[in-house]
Amino acid sequence: MKTLRITTLAIFATAAIYAQDLKQNEVPTNLLNAFQKTYSNASDVEWELDSETYKVEFDLNDLEQEIWYTKDGIIVKREMEITEKDLPSAVLSAIKSKYVGYKIDSIELIEMDNKKTYEVELEKGWTQELKVVFDVNGDVLSSVED
Structure with missing residues (x-):
């Protein structure tokens, strides 16, 4: 459990250094529109820019999800709590x-x-x-x- 806490802290520290939180108006319009069209019921939506990949974290039906997009709107990775x-x-x-x-x-x-x-x-x-x-x-x- 101690290892998990240290690893989690390291991940958050690394993410804080390399990932940049974005306000909704800072997200490219094509990504924002595609996301909102597909996930209109999403809540607790947070966007980040990590290098050249846009990551959105959100809740849908009380389950956490994360999607990584290229700037062209292509989904490169998706993680969904099931x-x-x-x-x-x-x-x-x-x-x-x-x-x-x-x-x-x-x-x-x-x-x-x-x-x-x-x-x-x-x-x-x-x-x-x-x-x-x-x-x-x-x-x-x-x-x-x-």
Whole structure:
């Protein structure tokens, strides 16, 4: 848990150095219009400029989402918080067979380069935490103790 706090702090410090918060009127009109058209029900919308990529963080139906756009409006990455019922059955089966005794704490769907992965945080008791990344077939791509 201590490692997680230090890592999180480092990420926020790095992001603060390289990412620039934007006001809505500073976002290119084409990006803003495309976002608002697709996500008209979004709340808590925050924009950032990181190098040449525009990132928007927002809530939709009480789930957090992040989208990275090029300046031309092309989506290069999307991260969406999802619920257990939204997991592919292959991923759910892999969790039940490979991580007996663990409970799902949170799930994030990541879409990038036309590929989907599922980052699942698992807990067992009060002290054991794992962050496991699965592909759509339920294969483990990475597993790290938190």
